[in-house]
Amino acid sequence: MVTFIKDFIAKKGIWVGLSLLIARLSAFLLSVFVARVLSKEDFGAATFGLNFLTIFLAFAGFGAAQGVVKYGSGIENSLQKKQLFRYAFSYGLIYNLVLTVLMLVISGILYWDEFAKIKLILLFSIRFLGIYLVEQKKAEYRADLDNLTFAKFDIFMSVTALILGILCTYLWNLNGFIFSLCFSPFLIFAYNRKVSFSLKKIIFKDFKTKEFWRFSWTTALTTQIGELVFILDLFFIGLLMKDQDVAYYKVSSMIPVNILVLGFIFMQTEYPKLCQHHRDRKYQYQFILNYWKLFAVVGTIVLVAGLLFDNQILSIFGHQYQNTEIYRILLFAAVISLLFRVLFVYMLASIGKTMWNLSISAFLLFATSLSLYLVIPEYGLRGVSYVTFGCLALSGILPAFAYFYESKKI
Incomplete structure (x- = not known):
């Protein structure tokens, strides 16, 4: 077990662990603050909207981030790796926009007589785009086996989201909390402004694009259903209770x-x-x-x-x-x-x-x-x-x- 832990440390696992802990701690502290500042009704409404969004989050970009980590980590040629990043980001972005439309259509069908819920989900569709951008960048760092940069980026996003969330909620209550959730993912551009978009078809040496997307959407669907299973409790409580x-x-x-x-x-x-x-x-x-x-x-x-x-x-x-x-x-x-x-x-x-x-x-x-x-x-x-x-x-x-x-x- 000692060798197990030493190997984990050698791979910058401490940094990865620190970033995940800070991410969870930041989300936790924000939730504590919001729970104490907002009424139960407002906090419950925001939680409902976030859980609805979570249903789609794992499938963002049709799982392009999953494919980037899986196949990108195995590419040794730096040019091919950058081509994969650009290809996955571009097509994933289009697929993400399709999912956004689907999400809004479903919300309209389920809550056609509850405009407040539809409005909230519409606002959170902005967060959906932002989260896609963040997850793609994280996947690229992981595919480069650069755990240190991945961790620093994750820490930056987590801490800035916490600060923005506390400040906006304190000033504007529920509206401020929603604004911070929608805007905070776009702080990615304060850390890394590079966006490379291209729909040019690429031929990869070790795999075909069909294989890439088959793995990506299958893994994303698995994650998606897994996430659904673990938010069903809050979803049904929101549906059948107060x-x-x-x-x-x-x-x-x-x-x-x-x-x-x-x-x-x-x-x-x-x-x-x-x-x-x-x-x-x-x-x-x-x-x-x-x-x-x-x-x-x-x-x-x-x-x-x-x-x-x-x-x-x-x-x-x-x-x-x-x-x-x-x-x-x-x-x-x-x-x-x-x-x-x-x-x-x-x-x-x-x-x-x-x-x-x-x-x-x-x-x-x-x-x-x-x-x-x-x-x-x-x-x-x-x-x-x-x-x-x-x-x-x-x-x-x-x-x-x-x-x-x-x-x-x-």
């Missing part, structure tokens, strides 16, 4: 959800290396063992501390968020997800078996939707938390079975 219920559940889930960043730090850093060793079963199994050794300790510490200080943790959001029942259930769910889901979703992708992730996510999407629809009217937020617990557990255990089944064929 805005203040959305706010309460959001606050209760915030700490547990952010625990998962601890696993993502390692997996995002190690993923390119795992792809390189996708046919080395011994290497992959050793990685899994080291990951479990490390995060069994981390998960235990998180669980013990989270349960012992539950009241103190929730109190930072304000006196109106004091019930710890939902928080405790979701904390257990997060630790299980840390040990299984975070690990095996990446492991399956590293050996090219993303269809398992897609199939499992699709199954969980259906099962969770049906469960929430049936459970909420009878059991309310408590029922939602238990459904989420089951979903998080299965989202890790099923990929684990799939991975060990497929890895036997390596």
Whole structure:
């Protein structure tokens, strides 16, 4: 395990980890500030709009960023790599605009008699474009294996978004919060003003463009459905309950959800290396063992501390968020997800078996939707938390079975 940690540090994993922690901490601090400043109704309304946007975020640009990381990291010729970046950005931008139109059409169909929600989603479509630009730039840094630059860029975007969000919310309440969310991604141009657009068809040496987009959209769709599964709770609460219920559940889930960043730090850093060793079963199994050794300790510490200080943790959001029942259930769910889901979703992708992730996510999407629809009217937020617990557990255990089944064929 010591070698495992040293290798992680050598790849600038500390910087990657720092950037992810700062990103999560910035989002967390902003949420705490906004939850204390805005009313439950306003905070719940903004949360609803963000969750609707999240449904589409993972599929931004038809997954062009996913393809850039996968194929760009394997290109040694710098000219070909730059051509890939330009090609993926340009076509991804067009696809992103198509998705924006689709998002607005769907919002119009679902909320045709609720103009306030349609207006909010229309405003967040500006954020959708900004997030696409940011994710493409991040993917290019990762494809260059430049973890240090990636981390510094991520830190810049996170900190400036936090400052802008606090300032605007303090001055203009809900309108200020929405403005900061829409404008902050475009601060990318204060960091890097280079935009290269070209629709010229490129022939790549090691792969075809059809292969690039097949991997990109498949991976994006898998991520998309996976994201859908984990925002369904807030979506159905917003649909079947009140805005203040959305706010309460959001606050209760915030700490547990952010625990998962601890696993993502390692997996995002190690993923390119795992792809390189996708046919080395011994290497992959050793990685899994080291990951479990490390995060069994981390998960235990998180669980013990989270349960012992539950009241103190929730109190930072304000006196109106004091019930710890939902928080405790979701904390257990997060630790299980840390040990299984975070690990095996990446492991399956590293050996090219993303269809398992897609199939499992699709199954969980259906099962969770049906469960929430049936459970909420009878059991309310408590029922939602238990459904989420089951979903998080299965989202890790099923990929684990799939991975060990497929890895036997390596």
